[in-house]
Amino acid sequence: MLTRLAIFNIIFILVISGCTTSSVSETIAAHLESETQEEASQVWQTPPVLDAPNGLRPCCAFGYNLKVKAWGIPIPFYRIDNIVEASTLGDHRYNDNFWLGTAAVLGIGSEKSGIVYSHKGGFLDIAHIRDTADYTYYLFSHIYPKLGQEWTLTLSEELAQRKIHFNRFTPPSSDRQRYTLSAYLAARLAYRLAVWHEIAQWYGYRSVAGFSEGISAFSPEDLYSNLMGARLSLTLILNGDATNLEHYNQSMQRIIPSALAQLEAQPRQVTQQWFDLIDGQWWNSQERVPDKFLVLKRDYHLADKRYPVLPFGETTPPHYLTLPDVYAGYSLKQLAEFQLWPTKQMANLPVPKTYWKEADFADLAEKARQIDQKTRPKTTKND
Secondary structure (H helix, E strand, O other), X not given: OOOHHHHHHHHHOOOOOOOOOOOOOOOOOOOOOOOOOOOOOOOOOOOOOOOOOOOOOOOOOOOOOEEEEEOOEEEEEEEEOOEOOHHHOEOOOOOOOHHHHHHHXXXXXXXXXOEXXXXXXEEEEHHHHHHHHHHHHHHHHHHHHHOOOOEEEEEEEEOEEEEEEEOOOOOOOOXXXXXXXXXXXXXXXXXXXXXXXXXXXXXXXXXXOOOOOHHHOOOOOHHHHHHHHHHHHHHHHHOOOOOOHHHHHHHHHHHHHHHHHHOOEOOHHHHHHHHHHOEOOOEOOOOEEOOHHHEOOOOOOXXXXXXXXXXXXXXXXXXXXXXXXEEOOEEHHHOEEEEEEOOOOOOOOOXXXXXXXXHHHHHHHHHHHHHHHHHOOOOOOOO
């Protein structure tokens, strides 16, 4: 997804250093088995119904040390770094406050996001991990109290009006299974929200007027990172490590390093080396944010059963990661429907007969792939 980081940095033209981060004394074990069998051992205390995350975190276009332009004019002597390390991610703050995002943009917040390379998971975008984790927790707080009821949750617009319609059904008789089913459904829907964001970016969604986000649509690291975030939040909810908002924040801070370690996350120098290796293949260091084809490699595969996109030359087997389709005999896709209703400002998104739904996502992504294939500039290296 395109970086509001670049956008706000252009606006403020600030470089702030010496920010504080907090140390993590103890990690929470991430359960990143390819297919999760996790269940709640009991019904844990649950948070009150949460406010929706306030947009998405500022994150970075694919690459590092990126040059920038604003309104077509190059910004001299300014670069966007992007690279982070697992040991310096600082706090996690549930993103329900505009000022938290602004603090991150200005470099004065204790939560750090960026891109880290891992042998088993490829490039990982920490902002995407955090965002989908937050949305999983948010949706769980709404789903669990109403599980089995028919109702509709309306979210903010992203080209289309986002709605989730929950169908009426008879929940499991077991309290523990109802709790677990709610968490699985929340993780599934949070990932679908992330998928739609990739589609919306390609078709013209802009979180800041005047700045295209096409540069980051279907970026190769995005959806695997989103899937990882859903899985981490799922683990916290089911293990009783998210009983209230502050508990969730602390637990996310402790589980992300565990997940990165399992995927063999690398130090800054190694991430930079991999970026250098694929310069001209996956990204073009000579282009400037927000030029769309600064990013050359894209992943239009949308499923929640996925391997990471690994660069040529990586010898470690990729780690397959999934979300479940069924729990306790319930097909999750039959319990709720993600709907995208027409609005008056849909940019390049075609107007549906009624509304776009999950079954339409693959066709929208395929159209994007075909157009990108025709317009993508030729590179000097093999893809």
